Amino acid sequence: MDERRELQHGVSEPGGSGAIGPDAERELCERFAQRIRLYGLRHLGDEAAAADLVQDVLLVLLHSVREGRIQDPAHLERFVLGTCRNLVAKIRRGEQRTRTFERAALPLAEDGLPPAFSHLDAARLGSCLGHLDARGLRVVLLTFQEERSAEEIAAELGTTPGNVRVIRHRAMAALQRCVGGAEP
Amino acid sequence: MSCPVDHETLVAYWAGDLPRAESDALEDHLFACDACTAASARVAALAHGLARALPPIVRPHDLERLHAHGGRTVMNEVLPGEAKPALFSRDADVLVHRLACDLGHTQRLSVEIQALDGTTLEIFEDAPFDAEAGAVLVACQRHFLEVDRFAANLDMNFVLRRRDAEGRETVDTYVVLHRFE
Numbered sequence: 001m002d003e004r005r006e007l008q009h010g011v012s013e014p015g016g017s018g019a020i021g022p023d024a025e026r027e028l029c030e031r032f033a034q035r036i037r038l039y040g041l042r043h044l045g046d047e048a049a050a051a052d053l054v055q056d057v058l059l060v061l062l063h064s065v066r067e068g069r070i071q072d073p074a075h076l077e078r079f080v081l082g083t084c085r086n087l088v089a090k091i092r093r094g095e096q097r098t099r100t101f102e103r104a105a106l107p108l109a110e111d112g113l114p115p116a117f118s119h120l121d122a123a124r125l126g127s128c129l130g131h132l133d134a135r136g137l138r139v140v141l142l143t144f145q146e147e148r149s150a151e152e153i154a155a156e157l158g159t160t161p162g163n164v165r166v167i168r169h170r171a172m173a174a175l176q177r178c179v180g181g182a183e184p
Numbered sequence: 185m186s187c188p189v190d191h192e193t194l195v196a197y198w199a200g201d202l203p204r205a206e207s208d209a210l211e212d213h214l215f216a217c218d219a220c221t222a223a224s225a226r227v228a229a230l231a232h233g234l235a236r237a238l239p240p241i242v243r244p245h246d247l248e249r250l251h252a253h254g255g256r257t258v259m260n261e262v263l264p265g266e267a268k269p270a271l272f273s274r275d276a277d278v279l280v281h282r283l284a285c286d287l288g289h290t291q292r293l294s295v296e297i298q299a300l301d302g303t304t305l306e307i308f309e310d311a312p313f314d315a316e317a318g319a320v321l322v323a324c325q326r327h328f329l330e331v332d333r334f335a336a337n338l339d340m341n342f343v344l345r346r347r348d349a350e351g352r353e354t355v356d357t358y359v360v361l362h363r364f365e
Binding site for chain 2: 032034035038039041042047075077078080081123125126127129130131133134137138140141143144145146147149150165168169172173175176179
């Protein structure tokens with residue numbers, strides 16, 4: 001049985017053992033780690049907190065799979081996203097985070113985690129920033145360094161929020177091309 | 185497979201500028217779509233880099249923010265026509281060249297970095313400045329040494345071209361002789 005079928009088979013036994021092999025568990029973790037990390041970065045704003053969220057959500061997922069508690073294996077992503085939302089809501093409410101499981105139980109090698117975002121060449125990005133027009137530079141720095149809203153930036157620059165969004169999008173697209181990433 | 189979500193929406197998401205319902209719907213999609221997850225990761229990487237980046241030409245406000253976050257700077261005052269040695273000391277995060285000039289009537293500024301023989305290394309058109317600052321601030325950062333053309337030309341000219349409202353251009357050259365600890 002291939003890994004994906006094994007996974008589907010394992011999680012589709014309501015109340016059953018739900019046992020899947022270690023390779024299928026690893027595949028499951030690798031499939032969702034990057035998505036969870038991005039969700040954590042967006043909502044927790046911190047690389048370390050996002051990495052913790054990856055661990056916590058994957059452990060909940062594996063535990064649920066092993067116990068056969070996932071009812072809709074065709075839409076595992078809904079379960080994972082729902083778990084992300086629940087855990088982030090708990091973190092925001094200041095509740096103690098659930099750490100029922102030992103991290104050692106996670107079948108995701110250290111080097112199997114999605115890479116941190118340090119691969120961006122800082123020198124290259126600095127140079128690219130120098131090539132943005134002054135207004136585009138101001139908008140992206142106010143947005144991502146000072147976390148100002150489009151409305152706040154518009155008030156400061158004497159323009160409309162809609163125009164700020166256009167400037168921001170164009171500046172980000174130009175930066176993405178400049179740092180050598182794929183076309184946005 | 186290309187990402188069916190447009191780039192502007194992903195930028196708005198990472199800027200925290202999507203209404204809650206749209207943000208939730210986008211996340212529903214991202215968790216199910218490999219191509220959009222990859223596109224979102226690229227925007228996230230850029231946003232993450234931007235949150236920590238310091239442009240090469242800065243304004244006083246940028247330095248205040250850097251200091252507020254614990255960044256350590258060394259200022260190097262340079263006058264037009266002067267050749268000034270500048271030590272990037274080990275305890276500094278950024279060496280700031282303060283190129284003195286009158287910006288009172290400046291509408292547009294460009295900064296060209298040249299090797300001493302006049303070869304262009306970099307040109308920043310439409311560079312940011314504060315008219316009241318009395319100087320253009322160049323934020324020399326240690327990782328610039330990773331760029332071959334800078335590492336090979338530690339002694340360099342900074343050429344400022346200031347254009348006023350009538351289109352008149354004023355050009356000043358400053359020479360900085362970098363030394364690194």
